Amino acid sequence: MKAHRAILIKLPKDKCDTAYIRRLMALTNLAYRGYEAWVPDLPMTIQYQLYNFKNMKSLVFGAEPKRWFVRAWVPLKTFRVYADGSRKGDRNAPVVLDFRSSIIRIRQVCRNEHGYVVELPMPKWVVDRLSESGDVKYAIIGLKDDEPYLALTAEREVEPYQPSGYILAVDVNSWGHGIAWGLVKGNRISSFKQEGLNVGKIVGLYKQAVRRERRLGALKRLGLGDTVNAKRARRLVKRLRSRAYRLIRAEAVFLARKLTKKALRYRAMVVIDDVDWESLKELFTRRYGKEISKLLLSGLKGFVKLLVTQLQWYGVPYEFKRLYSRKCPNCKHKLTQQKGRVMICTNCGFKAPRDMVPIYWVLTPSPP
């Protein structure tokens, strides 16, 4: 099984001609749709390598591992020079990964100028993937919010390991109090924790942004939309919003990493809550409003995606399973809440703390 992971690297804007990259993206889009257009004032080498990708089933490699491909980012081959001096890939590839000098060279794709090269420091991420027997065969370049980026895709041949009997259950639904996870063996929960997103902080940031926006609206109605004050307010709103997004993203990255490590340590099988996104969206919207709900959902979905990517990369076996919190894991009867956040099944007598109920869904039922 081939596993993939990708990294996005921001390119120096002053060294990249965004108009040129946009043209290459348009050309890629055509190629992706099966057209071959030879543009006289673009380097033939770049166009050749673009159409070479057509020989590999499709330009998008089956759209795995990243959706960016279908947004017509320009696929690029790489030439790798390893620390021991050995080489792999096409010598004329536009992207050179030089591990001896720890530099990435991008040739002819940042500016339409013969022999134009942009050099970047080699990210530690790439070196780490290499040390895990991964290889970076492909890269893509493109624009995101009008900023130039290079994305590298590491590939690795991996077989999922045989689980040791431990199960790591990840309850995504309880994000309101953080993500919850439980480490289970047989019919015993050996550890349990709720952690993650600081919803209060995010809601706070968001409300601040909304307040500033209202003030901005008032200024606009007074015809003062172009004043220094209005401009400052606009910048602040933007900053508050992006801070909220960054906070969620950082939390997702941290937790995905932590849970992958935990699974590896116990050679556990991972069971991820198969979230009903629609009903979760409704719940969040009712509780926090539409915009914050969108923010929280994107954080959760990002977390699941990151987690799955990393589990695949390290060969951790995993599956999705619905982990209910209001249904009895033994007899599927509806649970009733009692004092002290305890859930009880009036049908079979099952009893557990409310937040831990989802974890019980992966327990081996004890014999009657």
Ligand SMILES: [Zn+2]
């Ligand atoms: Zn029951």
